[in-house]
Amino acid sequence: MYPIVYRKGGFVFRSLQFVLGNETFFEGLRQIVRECHYTSCGVKRIQEIFENVSNQDLDWFFEEWFYSAKVPDYEVKNFTIVQNNGKYLLNFEIIDRNNFTMLLEVKVETEGRGTVKRIWIKGKARITIECEGKPLAVILDPHEWMINENKEYQINGVKIVVE
Numbered sequence: 655m656y657p658i659v660y661r662k663g664g665f666v667f668r669s670l671q672f673v674l675g676n677e678t679f680f681e682g683l684r685q686i687v688r689e690c691h692y693t694s695c696g697v698k699r700i701q702e703i704f705e706n707v708s709n710q711d712l713d714w715f716f717e718e719w720f721y722s723a724k725v726p727d728y729e730v731k732n733f734t735i736v737q738n739n740g741k742y743l744l745n746f747e748i749i750d751r752n753n754f755t756m757l758l759e760v761k762v763e764t765e766g767r768g769t770v771k772r773i774w775i776k777g778k779a780r781i782t783i784e785c786e787g788k789p790l791a792v793i794l795d796p797h798e799w800m801i802n803e804n805k806e807y808q809i810n811g812v813k814i815v816v817e
Contacts, residue, residue, distance in 0.1 A: 665801035666719045672799035673715060673757050674708050682707045714755050727751040727803040728758075728775075728794050730814045735789060742785045746809075748794065753777040761796040764789050770796070791815055 671679040682704040686695065689703065701716045718724075733746040744762065754775065761770045766787030773779050791813040795802060798817050806815045 662719075662723075662725065662801055669719060669756070669800040670704065670712075670715065674704070674710075678708045679704075718754050718756075724752045724754075725801050725803060726754045726756060726775075728816050730792060730794075730809060733792075733809040733812070733814075735810060735812070740786075742787070742789055744783045744785065744789055744792070745781070746792070747778055747780050748773075748775055749778040750775055756800065758794060759796055759799065761791075761793040762789050763791040763793065793817060 674682070685703045685707055686700060689695065690699070695703075697716065697720050701712055701720075705712050727750060729749050729751065731747045731749055733744070736743045736745075742764075748758070748760070750756075755777070756775050757772060758775050758779075759770055759772055760781060760783070762768055762783050762785055764785045764787035766785075768787075769783060769785060771781070771783055773781060789812050793815045795817045802816060804816055806813065808814065
């Protein structure tokens, strides 16, 4: 757990970038540099700046990421695959054991063309993804936008990876 907490700071801002998008995130950083260049800004002020530039209430994000040592701990459950007319329909739940609210990318690698879907996890979420080819792997957070508990296992012959 300690190595995760040590690296968490940089990942928190990367996660915020993922949630807000590049334009809004970098506008917030520019505002922080302008305002906090010659003075100290605490986390509350940084939150206010990002809330102002995004027009969003980010209390949920800052409570989870700045005021807790926990990180998401994702698990895939109730995984089913139905094949119909050459297509595959995947149904599954993603559960976060630490009950985070977070935007999450889910990538399904297939024999053919894979797919990436963005979903909101609020402790858990039910996912349905249709694929052209046979699913080989389901990867949660494939671009490593956040720090989380990494793991790898198999369900129904499909590799499940949490990056």
